[in-house]
Amino acid sequence: MTAARDILSSSPNPHRHKNYVVAITQEITINQQAYLFGLRYIPDKILLNHQGLAGYLEQMLTNAPAEAEILAHNILEDVSNEIIPKWIEINLLQEENKSGQNILIIIEDRQPHWENDRLLNRLPAIF
Numbered sequence: 001m002t003a004a005r006d007i008l009s010s011s012p013n014p015h016r017h018k019n020y021v022v023a024i025t026q027e028i029t030i031n032q033q034a035y036l037f038g039l040r041y042i043p044d045k046i047l048l049n050h051q052g053l054a055g056y057l058e059q060m061l062t063n064a065p066a067e068a069e070i071l072a073h074n075i076l077e078d079v080s081n082e083i084i085p086k087w088i089e090i091n092l093l094q095e096e097n098k099s100g101q102n103i104l105i106i107i108e109d110r111q112p113h114w115e116n117d118r119l120l121n122r123l124p125a126i127f
Helices: 003-007 050-062 068-083 117-122
Strands: 010-012 022-030 033-042 046-048 087-094 103-110
Touching (some): 003 050, 003 068, 022 046, 022 050, 033 068, 068 087
Antiparallel strands (some): 022 033, 087 103
């Protein structure tokens, strides 16, 4: 858990018995390099507050680790611990970094025994 996690906020999910996907994308800067950030999740009992996520990301990026992979894992852990989603996916995309590389990081997690591959397989690419 990171110190920035306190900025995350949430509210009860009034439709907790339905499976639906929430997707949030945002441009972010990690160590002076531009990335596209994507978060997708299937809520359970709790919904993530979008404004709280924006403030959380701003705080996380002020002391971002050198490796985007570590940042992605930290975000996944913090958001998962805040809302305990049925399924969650974090995406970071950097196009044409200083070395001319394209970097795509995709990390996902789900609750034990939760499966709905029919829904997940229908999801388009987030970027």
